[in-house]
Amino acid sequence: MKVKVNEKYNFNVDINNDEITVDDQMLSVDSRKLADGHSHFIYDNKSYRIELVSENKADKTAEVKVNGRIYQVTIEDQYDQLLKQLGLDNSQSSKVKEIKAPMPGLVLNVIVAEEQEVQKGDSLLVLEAMKMENIIKSPTDGIVKKILIKKGDKVEKNEILIQFS
Structure with a gap:
């Protein structure tokens, strides 16, 4: 072993x-x-x-x-x-390569930065949808490769928000 x-x-x-x-x-x-x-x-x-x-x-x-x-x-x-x-x-196989918007909404805050290491469960961003704030958390450990959105952006369901390396 x-x-x-x-x-x-x-x-x-x-x-x-x-x-x-x-x-x-x-x-x-x-x-x-x-x-x-x-x-x-x-x-x-x-x-x-x-x-x-x-x-x-x-x-x-x-x-x-x-x-x-x-x-x-x-x-x-x-x-x-x-x-x-x-x-x-x-x-x-359990590595997630990208985070997609679970629903259409407005990006209120991006909590992470590119090249930042995150752990499973860490908060990534805040998405407002139907007047509710939703904290999107990391489903896996990894490093943020690219952030495709910024504060104030309107996003559609399944739009790629963050990519992991």
């Missing part, structure tokens, strides 16, 4: 019973499970206290505390790798 730490460091990890191989190098590790989500490892004559802070099984991500320092960990197993090779990985 592939393990990514802090979106920066990549490792190929194989765990077979008590044998751990990282990047084709066998590691001699003495480990003990202490309590739920807590472990203790000794590797290369150094002691490591490990705590599972949080885990998202759907995204295969976790937050792990090692000797007081927190690390973000992402795991990609053999099935994820196969789906990616076939072009069927859901990380790409």
Whole structure:
């Protein structure tokens, strides 16, 4: 499996019973499970206290505390790798490339800027329709590539408002 730490460091990890191989190098590790989500490892004559802070099984991500320092960990197993090779990985399929107007209306405010990184649920713009203000939120994580509207613009239903890269 592939393990990514802090979106920066990549490792190929194989765990077979008590044998751990990282990047084709066998590691001699003495480990003990202490309590739920807590472990203790000794590797290369150094002691490591490990705590599972949080885990998202759907995204295969976790937050792990090692000797007081927190690390973000992402795991990609053999099935994820196969789906990616076939072009069927859901990380790409769930990406939204554009935001369209859900109804005709008037753009009251554009909250984001081009090249801005947004998270799922972040407010993008305010659209007035039928005397009601509607906050249009991002359906996905991404970077705003282009904003095709400005404050004061009248838009039609399904008109493209924002594009993501």
